[in-house]
Amino acid sequence: MAARYDRAITVFSPDGHLFQVEYAQETVKKGSTAVGIRGKDIVVLGVEKKSVAKLQEERTVRKICALDEHVCMAFAGLTADARIVINRARVECQSHRLTVEDPVTMEYITRYIATLKQRYTQSNGRRPFGISALIVGSDDDGTPRLHQTDPSGTYHAWKANAIGRSAKTVREFLEKNYTDEAIAGDNETIKLAIKALLEVVQSGGKNIELAVIRRNQPLRILESKEIETLVAEIEKEKGEEAEKKKQKKPT
């Protein structure tokens, strides 16, 4: 049945699906994992770095992109599509600053990206963007926010979410571990993001890229040394927990 209704994006199937959009969502599921967590005064974005080839320059592979000083996004899916979306979003951020004399709010730029994606699901001769995006930043009043868009053009605000390969595993981990204590402080929130990524990333801290936006501060991408330190701390805490459990066992 699907075979006849999945060629053109503008054709609905009899049971109400837009197959091209669903296939685009499949592409997203193949991309590398990205996780976003919103704390009280900070929002953290973490991505799984794909291993680079031996001869490839590492610094040209960037998965977390700044849209403005106070907004950044990570994506899962087709890198080339993401480049187009990011470029349009960057222009829109500046256009908004020019016309309204104020930086964009998170909701505004997310709505813009989502509308852009939706337009491509309702045009002839074009295919949808094959990316899901996690957009993080802080608004004018400093409140940190996390939004997610998907290829169909819908967007939602989240407390914590993951996209890409193994997103389900990470989301389940977050549902269990996203508590008020876990996000009590900035450092704790960052550690939670790293813990979530370590669930699915092989070979630890070397393959993690992290960005944080604190209340009223510009975007900061953590250096690999900081990540290594935090990963070491997490390992130590895990070890201590395991020790405690062993001692609790009755003799």
Place this chain on the structure above:
Amino acid sequence: MALFQVSGFTSYLELRGQILPAGQTQLVDRTNHYNFGTKTQEFAVPLGVDPSGFLKSCNRDGGVCIDLNHGTTTLAFKFKYGVIVAVDSRASAGRYLASNDVNKVIEINPYLLGTMSGSAADCQYWERLLAKECRLYRLRNNQRISVAAASKLLCNMMLGYRGMGLSMGSMICGWDKEGPGLYYVDDEGKRLSGRMFSTGCGSSYAYGVVDSGYRDDMTVEEAYELGRRGIAHATHRDAYSGGVVNMYHMQEDGWIKVCKEDVSELIHRYRKGMF
């Protein structure tokens, strides 16, 4: 599409684009959310018409003389307790007095006011359009538009038709997150933020009065009196201003209409010191 190019087929939109000037082909309703309508103009200028060329031939150098007068006095100033907006109410068509009771202040929303001077039609239309855009902004973004953004919207609308004979001098006053705001916008696309503005052909008289009586720490009653005097004296000397003084006070929780007083009665009151 490759096949289209090879076969020489030109799509309908391209053909239209070759006939009509660039930018005017889109007369359909496109979502202008994100550029506030600056890409597609409200009116497509008809083919073959060149408004700026026509107007150039009508000014003094061209021999013919069509003077577009701005018959009005409006003034607005910021002080410690907000913004005072005072306007006259006369509408003239050349030497004919069309009306002595025109409302030259448009109440965009409880936190934004716009004054009108220049061509009455231009002012009313474009400021009502601005009010529509402000309302749409509020619906889309769940927060009221800032005074800076509202004045910029109006300014961009004017710039789209620059040189084509629009005549409008307006002050956008409001109170937003940044505090009291006052912007002057005119048909040339000028947009200035300031503490005090006066527009119209009676503005020089109003400037004289308000400049000499202005103090930043005025009480509210003193500010009301200053606004009244500014308009009253301007209407006394300027033939194209008159009627009543409509005065508004922009406060933190919105504007209030202070008074609507006949200028002739005001002048009688001030008479004692005058002659």
